[in-house]
Amino acid sequence: MDERLITGRAGWLRLLTLGFAAAVSLTAGYAFLDLIGGNRPVFLDWVRTILLVLTGFWLVWGGTIGLLGALSPKPKRLLDLTRPEGKTAVLVPIYNEDPVETFARIAAMNRHIVAKGLGEHFHFAILSDTTSLEVAAEEVSEFERLIVEPEAPGRIFYRRRERNIGRKAGNIEDFIAHSGAAYDYAIILDADSLMEADTMLAMVRRMDSDPRLGLLQTVPVVIAARTLFGRMMAYSSAYFSRYFARGAALLQGEDGPYWGHNAIVRVRAFASCCGLPVLSGKPPYGGHILSHDYVEAALLARGGWKVEVDPGLGGSFEQGPENLIEYAKRDRRWCQGNLQHRRLIAAPGLKFWSRFTFVQGIMAYLASPLWLLLMAASLLSSLIPDSGGDRWGATPWIIGVGVLTTLLLPKFAIALRGAIDGTNAAFGGWRIIPSVLSEIVISTIMAPVLLGFQSRAVFQILFGMDGGWPATERDARAVPLRTAFSASWWIVLTALAALVFMAYAGPAFLPWLLPVAGPALLAPFVIWATARGGDRPVSSWLFSTANERAPSPIIVEANTILASWRATEPVLTTSLAEVAVHA
Template structure:
């Protein structure tokens, strides 16, 4: 995005959007209190009103970001730039991943970089924190394939830490401390990341052009989905995320986010600012910081460096969870990491927006149990005397209409904007309406299940349970019905209890409970069904994305290399791999 929002403009946008979200949520709260409490509200009425205002604020805030992105002017085409001057290390931290898939992606990126003629400016460093000896042996074997790729010797390095202190953040810090002095920039990827060489080149050139730019974050798009859940996530990522990210970028200005991967950092800035503390006490609140990326972005901003996100870069990809259980497992780690940030909100020297980002990240998870508390309080209020129960009948429908409007309005605006700027053509113009409707319906069915998983995660952390850092099973797809039931039986029991309670004490209010309780009651079926169906004609037609309709060259290259490598047995060349190898210091 060549024309970027200044910090002064970002402040005005922040003030306007925060004021709008506050005004809408407070107005809704006052109207709600008047409707259910009348002139004599009781305690339960005040509790519900406060919960509605809190949850409504963050809901409106998120919707406003999407609307802002949909209504913002189209960015100008980027200028052509010369060869990047700085030297970049492309870092790929791995932790018990599938080496074949990860290394084939690295090979694809390397081939493109070599073909562009700037191989000397870009090195790869594979930073293994793998704890499984079997997987470590596979990594060493696959590195033998990688080291014979074009111009790989002296440019592609592999090392494995025996002790993964600090997890991913510690892995990156270890490289920066040992070898960072050899490089100007570091492009940080995940094991499932994939980026076009032209995107990598552009990001390095942007760092050359702006000596104050400390971090530039791309907006990765989910690719490779093979289940119904994965396809829905991929479609949402490809179709909606650019506009939501565009709106967020306008408000963030130079105090933008870092999502831990598919981003380039200035090594000098990162080394001087981003040493992470070990929080006192035991996990889940103490120990190493799990959501390190938000903290590193805040530390860079505190150090006077620009932190920017550019949704217009393109050519940035990642894989996503293929079923709800894997999504919930990853989400549990993020939840614990975000709730840790409550101890950092008051850290000295941080910018206001960095502190607000911490609060926003915390509320992204606290909102789920707050919605459940609002639901529980409303169930109680419906049968309590003097609680406005007799006036409660119309209220849930008004709340539902308000929530749906807030959620749907940005998506409708994005669909209209896509028709105006030509984006819809990439997805098939005549598919947009059924595809967006399909995404809305499926996400609505899934939402109560995700809300339950997130609420459980919050309560587990509040009660002191540490979720740790489980390895991601990126290839996990179909879930058996038994596995789905084992993971969600407690959601079913909770739904049965809520339905039985309402049927017994207030059957007139049961209809407004069912839209939430019914998907929760069917949680095992929802998990099981959405972990399948990705190859069905309906799923492929509804959730067709550009990465499948017209694959990016890097996707085609990576798939071809992976197929070729899978067709051949690994050939070990003893003595080639040294687990202590680092890029030259």
Template sequence: MTRAFLTRSVALGAAAVLSLLGGYVFLGFASTGGISPLDVLRTALVVLSGFWLVWGGAAGIIGLFVRHRASSFDAQQLPRGLTAILVPIYNEDPLVTFARVAAMNRSLRTLGIQERFHIAILSDTTALEVAAMEAVWFQQLVAEPESAGRIFYRRREQNIGKKAGNIEDFVTSSGGAYDYMLILDADSLMEGATIGEMARRMDADPDLGLLQTLPRIINARSFFGRSMQFSSAYLSPAFSRGASVLQGNEGPYWGHNAIVRVSAFAANCGLPVLSGKPPYGGHILSHDYVEAALLARGGWKVHLDPSLGGSFEEGPENLVEYAKRDRRWCQGNLQHRRLMFAPGLRLWSRFIFLQGIMAYLASPLWLVLMGVSILAAMLPEPAAHPASEMFIDGVWSLAAGVALLLVLPKLLILIRGIFDGENRRFGGTLRAGSSVLMEIIFSTLLAPILLMLQSRAVMQVLLGLDGGWPATQRSENHLDMRDSFANSWWIMLIGAVTMLATLVFAPKIALWVAPAMLPAVFAPVLISASSRVAAGKKAPWFFLTASEQAPSPVIAEHRTIMAAWSTQGPLEPIIMVEARRVAEQVNA
């Protein structure tokens, strides 16, 4: 038996036992007057939702017992294989994106290993003005020393298949020239030392098909963005170490900041176009999980190594932008129900598909549980055995259990940080503890809003509405109250109506409903306030990260390049000339 199999068995067993125990306790509280159909339904929802809640926390608990391994290697050792670094872009800010490429290229040059790495910028940009700017900034990029003949740019006129199709096009046309490809996002940034080590690991293990790093979020400025940034840097490593043990040789792959063996990818990862129209049919949106499953089916190892540092990305700065991205993930994950029984897949890959589906179905299930519980409290009680008090005890016990499952891993990570010295990198235990506490409070307040956003996304997919692949707004974007209200008025309305109905028809459980519905009532305020950027240059007290205290060299290099390129003078005349040229090419 492998380590992954044993760990999975223990984790799955614990999730099953704890969720069944929770259902048994809840049924005992809720059915003192006899078991009704509503009691059976609520208990089933408790067990089903509780299982995935326990399972979600299992990775964090397991990760606490996995020793953090500092990755040591000779950064100047030249890899044997030739690697293509792929940077897919879609209507991004070219200055920022091409400056990232320049920073990574300089990092490779500093180590003297640049000759084993080519960089391909794969544009799917549809806006002609942005495409013109890409052409201009590409000329600036190839003017960097030792860039000519190593850095390439091509733009597709039709972005068929989105990012997956963009990469497939590269593999089909140019993949045969390379041993490996490092797949990035437009906002990805990686140290040259990390890139070199990933290629050397591919050299050392001929069975390794894909190696995934843990990207840390950087450059966040809003309260919402900094909360995500802190979570990715402080909390995510433990969860990722646990995921690495659970997944073993079968994942995960998150679609970027990962290196892939080209021959393995080309032979196994051709994605089907699903029959029918989107959202169920068409091109697969959450392609990364599918590609990991196909590599595992082909006998290739798919590894995650959280100890590989120097891997970064940027995140959304407000909840509305996060929800747009989450809507696409929801549609992509729900598509996986059509792939769960594809021939030859590993059992674990099928389970991962189910896990991804339940990550979104869990939200409407929790809403149904709340709705059914409110309905049960509204019904008249048998005179012989009033059950209100027992019912209230049951829902409070359920709430306490949920809170414990969500909070316990985070508190244990904080405690471990005291003993392994990790807290010092985040401003000390007091500051790290304050940040963890604030993250718990903030995520608790946002949970009902996210619950409704995800439930809406699920309903849209079930109703056959295609969410598409909207361009990501990565820059600072504060939302005023008008914009926040426009995006969340329906959440506020549902929260207010539910709270009012509970106060009128089931007042005894109003205190239980309030923590879920009051944040929904104030959704516009929370969304707007959390999108604000702190005034002043000094980092706020909460959510300080290690990369802010001591920025990685490639982060500092990117900022230096941005400052230099931004002061080169207006580019509008050049851009207009380039725009006309691009337009002529398209019309031709």
């Protein structure tokens, strides 16, 4: 066992939280087994108990992180804004994105950097893996508009790869290999990322002052959401995630996470440690690693570098999916990438916490089909005379109360903490009450639909189906009902079959099946209703975030540039043939 597991504050917190989650889940399993099996539990009773302990452990673990964050001191945004020592490349990998939006954000960040007199310390590199010639032509045209921005020549670069080997990780690796030697650090963004100049400067100064720091991850906040689904996710990101991130940061210590964007890396460390292997065999388990960020963080930690997350930095933003279909599409890629990590858990030299992070990421997706198996086993037990059954018929209600308590307790604790430390005032004061309650209700309704999508993703991967790396439609908003039905008809049929089966075989269990099967039966309407607001933003009264009420200057700048550029579309000076030749 890695001795770092039990040394330092992070080590002891890990032991305490892991022990607490294990104790709670095992105690619940023992009580559950006694309830359903009595003195003579049968095989099916043991199966249900094991499934409950497995799924319960990860639920309690996640809830404990939220509670730990709610109880932890509020981090102060301490920004060292003295002049940096190193030179930094701001990398923006793009893949069939909207060039106008992406390049407008780059223009905004560049203007703020230049306004602070830091242009010579920060260069921007747009790394295109775009496969569409039409989009590539737009990229070239938008770059011609971007290159006339303040101090842009010689500081803002664009290149497009003809073959996107290794996808995003390969794109960044290509830059590091060919141009990395010119820079001390690299701030890695996504196409939808936005970051304040002060945040960038503070990250570089952290690197300057700590020669062991290999990677520093910010906690980005979702912005620019318009639909009900998007606004709810943005609210959760801005309000709840900061506390969960605090709790996670305390546990991770120097073996922290990397989420693939809105982070800074030391180029020398990244180049020496983060060459990714191509896994043997065919996808979905073989080939290029999709969830490369977790692996790169583990490799940096193995190389002796510190990998940290700082929830107090602030000034870090991103956009998120605007509907359940786009969310599920992105989640499918993450699922495949995380399940690939099973082949890396035993890799030599990794820290214990890196291995645990791999397991945690795998279980984030396996939990959904395990919950389905637990429900199926419980239904089956009600039909088998020889099974232990369920004394008093209390099993489903006990499971439901336990799950709800584990999920809701951290959120209520965060809301209470927000009232104490003044966070709630930035979110509209008393408005957090209807917002938090609405988030709980809507996320509960969506949960069976997401469980269906995640379970299908796991089963597809187990049966060898490769999901690939689909381009993200960041502007996909309103979803027609027909499209929603086309994406979720199989969830409807599954729920309908379960209800018909129980109505015939075990009608007494219908009441506890309805909270899960009901929303699943209405999956198309859930997808359609939560995607409302695509053409016109939904009311800002609900899910009002701090950045809506008092937008960061970088957000205002980016929106102003975008509006100006949209109003004056550039003339395409590059033909598709030229793009194809010079890719």
